[in-house]
Amino acid sequence: MNHNIFGFHPGTTPIHQLTGTTKLIIFLSLTILGSLSFDLRYLILLSVVAIGALFVAKIKWSDVRVLVWLVTVFAVLNLVLIYVFAPQYGTHLFGTKTVLLGSGAYALTFEQLYYELIVFTKYLFALPLALIFLMTTNPSEFAAGLNKIGISYRVAYAVALALRYIPDIQVEYQTISKVQQARGSDLSKKTSLWHRLKGAVGIMMPLMFTSLEQIDSVSRAMDLRRFGKRKHRTWYYAQKFKTLDWWAIALTLLLIGIELVLLWTNGSRFWYPFK
Amino acid sequence: MENETSRTILKLENVTFKYEAQKAPTLKNINLEVRAGEFVVIAGASGSGKSTLGRLISGLIPEAFPGALTGTLTYDGQQINDESIFERSQKIGTVLQDVNAQFVGLSVAEDIAFALENDEVDDSKMHAAVAEWANRLDLGDKLQLAPQQLSGGQKQRTAMAGVLIDESPLLLLDEPLASLDEASGNEMLTLLERLRKEQGITIILIEHRLADVLQHEVDRIVILEEGEIKQDAQPAEVLQQGTLTQYGLAEPLYIQLLRAANVALPSLSGLTSPATVAGTDLKEQVQTYLNQLPKQTIKPTSEELLQVTDLSFGYEHGQLLFDHLSFSLGKSEIVTLVGKNGSGKSTLINILTGFIENQKLSGTMTLAGQDLKTLSIKERAEVMGYVIQDPNLMLTQSTVFDEVASGLRLRDVPETEIVARVNPLLELAGLYTMRNWPTDSLSYGQKKRLSIIAILVLNPAILILDEPTAGQDAENANRLMDFVRELQQSYGLTILLVTHDLGLMSYIADRTVVLVDGQILADTEPMQLLQQPDVLAQAHLAQTSLDVFLKSHDLVADQRVYRDLHAREVANES
Amino acid sequence: MEKKKGLSTRSVVAVGIGTAVFIILFKFLAIPTGIANTQINVAQAWLSLVAAIFGPVVGGLVAFIGHALNDAISYGSIWWSWVIADGVFGVLIGIAGKYLHLADGNFTTKKIIGFNLSQLVANVVAWLVVAPLGDILIYSEPAAKVFTQGAVSTLVNVISTAILGTAVLVIYNRTKVKKNSLEHEA
Ligand SMILES: Nc1ncnc2c1ncn2[C@@H]1O[C@H](COP(=O)(O)OP(=O)(O)OP(=O)(O)O)[C@@H](O)[C@H]1O
Ligand SMILES: Nc1ncnc2c1ncn2[C@@H]1O[C@H](COP(=O)(O)OP(=O)(O)OP(=O)(O)O)[C@@H](O)[C@H]1O
Ligand SMILES: [Mg+2]
Numbered sequence A: 001m002n003h004n005i006f007g008f009h010p011g012t013t014p015i016h017q018l019t020g021t022t023k024l025i026i027f028l029s030l031t032i033l034g035s036l037s038f039d040l041r042y043l044i045l046l047s048v049v050a051i052g053a054l055f056v057a058k059i060k061w062s063d064v065r066v067l068v069w070l071v072t073v074f075a076v077l078n079l080v081l082i083y084v085f086a087p088q089y090g091t092h093l094f095g096t097k098t099v100l101l102g103s104g105a106y107a108l109t110f111e112q113l114y115y116e117l118i119v120f121t122k123y124l125f126a127l128p129l130a131l132i133f134l135m136t137t138n139p140s141e142f143a144a145g146l147n148k149i150g151i152s153y154r155v156a157y158a159v160a161l162a163l164r165y166i167p168d169i170q171v172e173y174q175t176i177s178k179v180q181q182a183r184g185s186d187l188s189k190k191t192s193l194w195h196r197l198k199g200a201v202g203i204m205m206p207l208m209f210t211s212l213e214q215i216d217s218v219s220r221a222m223d224l225r226r227f228g229k230r231k232h233r234t235w236y237y238a239q240k241f242k243t244l245d246w247w248a249i250a251l252t253l254l255l256i257g258i259e260l261v262l263l264w265t266n267g268s269r270f271w272y273p274f275k
Numbered sequence B: 001m002e003n004e005t006s007r008t009i010l011k012l013e014n015v016t017f018k019y020e021a022q023k024a025p026t027l028k029n030i031n032l033e034v035r036a037g038e039f040v041v042i043a044g045a046s047g048s049g050k051s052t053l054g055r056l057i058s059g060l061i062p063e064a065f066p067g068a069l070t071g072t073l074t075y076d077g078q079q080i081n082d083e084s085i086f087e088r089s090q091k092i093g094t095v096l097q098d099v100n101a102q103f104v105g106l107s108v109a110e111d112i113a114f115a116l117e118n119d120e121v122d123d124s125k126m127h128a129a130v131a132e133w134a135n136r137l138d139l140g141d142k143l144q145l146a147p148q149q150l151s152g153g154q155k156q157r158t159a160m161a162g163v164l165i166d167e168s169p170l171l172l173l174d175e176p177l178a179s180l181d182e183a184s185g186n187e188m189l190t191l192l193e194r195l196r197k198e199q200g201i202t203i204i205l206i207e208h209r210l211a212d213v214l215q216h217e218v219d220r221i222v223i224l225e226e227g228e229i230k231q232d233a234q235p236a237e238v239l240q241q242g243t244l245t246q247y248g249l250a251e252p253l254y255i256q257l258l259r260a261a262n263v264a265l266p267s268l269s270g271l272t273s274p275a276t277v278a279g280t281d282l283k284e285q286v287q288t289y290l291n292q293l294p295k296q297t298i299k300p301t302s303e304e305l306l307q308v309t310d311l312s313f314g315y316e317h318g319q320l321l322f323d324h325l326s327f328s329l330g331k332s333e334i335v336t337l338v339g340k341n342g343s344g345k346s347t348l349i350n351i352l353t354g355f356i357e358n359q360k361l362s363g364t365m366t367l368a369g370q371d372l373k374t375l376s377i378k379e380r381a382e383v384m385g386y387v388i389q390d391p392n393l394m395l396t397q398s399t400v401f402d403e404v405a406s407g408l409r410l411r412d413v414p415e416t417e418i419v420a421r422v423n424p425l426l427e428l429a430g431l432y433t434m435r436n437w438p439t440d441s442l443s444y445g446q447k448k449r450l451s452i453i454a455i456l457v458l459n460p461a462i463l464i465l466d467e468p469t470a471g472q473d474a475e476n477a478n479r480l481m482d483f484v485r486e487l488q489q490s491y492g493l494t495i496l497l498v499t500h501d502l503g504l505m506s507y508i509a510d511r512t513v514v515l516v517d518g519q520i521l522a523d524t525e526p527m528q529l530l531q532q533p534d535v536l537a538q539a540h541l542a543q544t545s546l547d548v549f550l551k552s553h554d555l556v557a558d559q560r561v562y563r564d565l566h567a568r569e570v571a572n573e574s
Numbered sequence C: 001m002e003k004k005k006g007l008s009t010r011s012v013v014a015v016g017i018g019t020a021v022f023i024i025l026f027k028f029l030a031i032p033t034g035i036a037n038t039q040i041n042v043a044q045a046w047l048s049l050v051a052a053i054f055g056p057v058v059g060g061l062v063a064f065i066g067h068a069l070n071d072a073i074s075y076g077s078i079w080w081s082w083v084i085a086d087g088v089f090g091v092l093i094g095i096a097g098k099y100l101h102l103a104d105g106n107f108t109t110k111k112i113i114g115f116n117l118s119q120l121v122a123n124v125v126a127w128l129v130v131a132p133l134g135d136i137l138i139y140s141e142p143a144a145k146v147f148t149q150g151a152v153s154t155l156v157n158v159i160s161t162a163i164l165g166t167a168v169l170v171i172y173n174r175t176k177v178k179k180n181s182l183e184h185e186a
């Protein structure tokens, strides 16, 4: 069984050595930058940084293969959907129409291809970034990091609790579903939708009651150890920033700076040199 | 006793408490005094109000459990009725019944540090304190591990460390031994004893397993029945009076033996331990009793019903838990499966019942000649009724009656027949008067019984029970096990029972299988197993107190003694 | 007794464990409807229950954190517009739960109707307004695509919540015992 859903693999690379807080800041700023920008040059730069970091973190292909395929399929599906619903969206965005193939509403234009390439690059860079974050961040440091970037410690601890109880609840879920099957309820695709719904309710019930009861008993246990007594709390896994962290943050600031300059010079989120 | 003169640390005077949802009070007129440095055990049948009393002491009542509270609680001479949980937690450290709720950290270190984090203790001080308590509780090399990677005993110790780190003078524990194997349970008790000696901590322990507890230095036993304190005395006194059975608690086996042999208990010395108990003519009296037992009827070996050969399985890739394991169940046999925590007992059952998928395992499994692998979970369940360890995961209906009826309803049994089949079972499990209660207002022991009868009502040919008596009081456990044995005798039911309780094994089992770290160490008769101390030690099992007593007096006994004592105990209860 | 500030411990735990259950249901218990690529979403029913019991703050946080974590784990990237939309849904149901008293043990027909009207509104606001607008503003996606996706999601979620959400609330309320009601019967 996977003991942490984040898929955290301990290691000693420079990226592993960064504090959880630093990684959280970098992850959040870069994903936001990547979502906002439609400048192909910038997105390629981000992709290079992200893929480079993937190598620095020494992440093994075998550990990420499944996810990469899944995301690729998802990305391609999304690109197709965009084409199906808005085949001339690129033209609409960039104001020119260069037909490459076919005619009519579904004519393939250069502008559309360019737009979809941008969207594809966005996926391309987001995935390695998330993989690095998930696989090199100790979940415990993640909660401490959330608190450090200004999120209330109660919410940060709620996230820690979610990570703590996901494996337990997964085991509970599987057990309940097996017990239900043994008692005679059928969840497979073979039965009617109505039976499947009843089966789902049969699983929901014990899961709901145990979880609600668990909420009560866990909060009692936490009360008994004075959670929420003070305005702040300290964290066992809080880490001090080291030189490496400052360098990483400086690099992030540089990337933010570049994006601001590009936004300024382009006059919009888009960059289209082929007018 | 040395503590007799020390000061009173906790005092309850005329305390009565009624839960908001209940009509009648759960605790009635409780008067209890605990002195500093004492080790007090609170015992009582399931549902007698032990946990409720614990909540009252820890301050969860009335803050987390609303209700009506009268009377006064004082701590060190100060009234604490209205003190918040936070304030009270500095004085009284509490370890709750459910370890998985108690262990809130993502790793051992964080959980131990939890209270300090909340008190804003700074980094270096916190790390030092965590390291110190982890070492004291032998968790030094486990600091980075997640709760899912720990054994039951290790989790329990982490929970203790997380409370002890507060250094509060009073420690309250609610059934910390319920799901631990014998060795881990004893280790816990030894640890408590040590803490009390080294730090002078006062300990209040809520526990069913008196036989284990009494092997340690307990000052007092407080017995609850239906919310009232029925007895508050020293262990030796309680044993002499023989009131335990009357209150639904298990008397240690050797005491039962002495009573059966008509030995006058007050005349004996060292009564609280089977190894030290001594008296004139003791051996002769016991011998006379043993001699008059009826001859044992040898059970013929039965035809094989379920057969497992060369089973291999591992959770983690490349790591085998079972490596070519073979095992069988005969028709109408009662077999116990014993072994230390994490040995693979539950896993083996999950494989048999189809809860673990076929693809991952190799080997053959047949049920009455039919290949098990071709049967679905549901088809296997028609023959093998499986009651899992945690009753909460089995309860799907909103009331007690509906829960038992649900399997029958899914099979379209007419409602009148359902009532006729369900009610006697509810009666048997002592749940009839609560038949219209929501299942989630039952105590753990009550839920466990409910989950068992919910399966029994379907009349399976093989019944598989995973730790049916854990967290149960003796009276209910006995009733249930007798019922199970009756079924076996009248319908030829085959029973596979996972347990840590060798006393139970000794009277009920025809055969016992010892599983340790995925390997079968022994497959033999229960009495034979008791003669193999090395196997017992590897399986983290302890000899029964009866066996210890007999050995130290050079006596030998067989299953007849266990069965006779059991029959006497049951007769005493009703 | 001192007054506690901020989110209560019970709410914090409700967010934590509520999120864990949400993610597990999301990952494991989706019921195919028979129509391609559309599934009845059981997690949304759990969300309705948690929001109804613990209120809008907990409801919103469970949806937001649960959806974001699930995205990160399953797809490697977080689709913020839908995460925010789910959070909005949780908050709206939580508000409805507070005003309609959906979890006080007395779930009347009137409340069933009230719950379903509010879940209809909440789903429309979340999936037909917030999510597509977010897609357009944040990701600059074509309107035709995102509104079609939004409409499909709204429909599926309204139906899932109407069936499973209502069922779960009915059962939950049935087990909530009334004061002074438990007694042994002969
Ligand atoms: N929160 C609650 N609301 C209403 N009734 C309760 C509550 N908790 C316990 N009770 C009732 O109070 C009685 C005593 O329960 P308690 O949990 O104290 O028993 P116990 O002695 O600890 O039992 P066990 O050994 O099974 O843990 C039971 O009948 C139970 O139904
Ligand atoms: N779902 C799982 N995934 C991975 N490993 C598991 C899983 N379930 C159990 N294990 C491991 O397999 C081993 C056997 O566990 P199992 O639960 O079968 O033991 P057990 O004998 O029933 O113990 P106990 O007496 O504590 O109930 C343990 O080391 C356990 O950590
Ligand atoms: Mg209890």
Ligand SMILES: [Mg+2]
Pocket: B345, B346, B347, B389, B466
């Ligand atoms: Mg087990």
